[in-house]
């Protein structure tokens with residue numbers, strides 16, 4: 146059968162069309178809903194811009210037959226172009242906040258609302274959440290996952306195999322908890338930068354579009370059975386975060402050393418320069434082992450006392466248990 150796309154004749158066999166249609170029917174039958182959140186931080190505006198474009202041009206992102214729900218995470222903060230109003234929404238999904246009997250603040254209300262609407266047991270139940278962020282750091286297009294949830298690891302391995310992007314595994318940090326995606330059975334963050342807060346950047350928008358496309362394509366292939374997992378996943382394990390040297394009044398006593406600025410994901414060797422004081426004194430990386438820095442100079446982390454986070458690069462074998470867990474989640478309604 147011949148069809149014409151953009152003036153080029155492409156031969157597509159009946160069998161190929163049948164397989165494609167069958168795959169899409171199978172995907173719709175699972176009842177899986179993928180929640181896509183942007184604007185969880187109200188001053189990260191490239192994700193919401195992409196949603197607006199997508200609404201008017203459905204062909205912009207191929208959902209591969211998946212049912213998707215797009216939502217602005219923190220509309221009140223987005224409206225005024227601020228990261229948050231009362232509290233960081235992406236640290237508000239903590240049990241003790243969500244289950245508090247007294248009213249706390251706007252972001253905790255919003256966290257509860259999002260769960261009531263789109264949580265796994267919400268009004269429009271979603272089993273999988275993709276939270277779209279941008280960063281002022283030179284992270285490129287990257288993924289962030291929290292803890293070592295097997296399904297997240299399986300999904301991250303598929304997206305990494307598609308796009309070759311780095312994966313930051315955030316864990317074991319008592320001061321940074323309550324991330325949105327942790328409240329869904331499976332979920333990860335797309336983190337893209339550098340872009341200043343509140344600035345629209347067509348390149349960042351396009352990178353976001355490609356990353357969402359890769360996520361949806363991977364999930365659809367899991368459901369249709371066409372998925373091929375890579376053998377390995379390269380992860381960057383969170384080791385800890387490092388603050389700037391500060392004066393007793395909390396003001397910065399040093400800036401990042403020029404040699405480290407913009408060098409996210411590039412290994413930092415022991416004793417290499419990291420900070421530069423006003424008087425020209427260089428502060429060196431005091432460690433016996435090298436580490437891979439991420440979120441270097443992220444503007445929003447100044448208030449969190451983080452100049453950068455340090456990670457260790459590891460190569461993990463993709464395990465059968467991860468794959469099984471992801472398959473259980475995406476096929477959740479298949480038996481209904």
Ligand SMILES: [Zn+2]
Nearest residue numbers: 186189278279
């Ligand atoms: Zn963010």
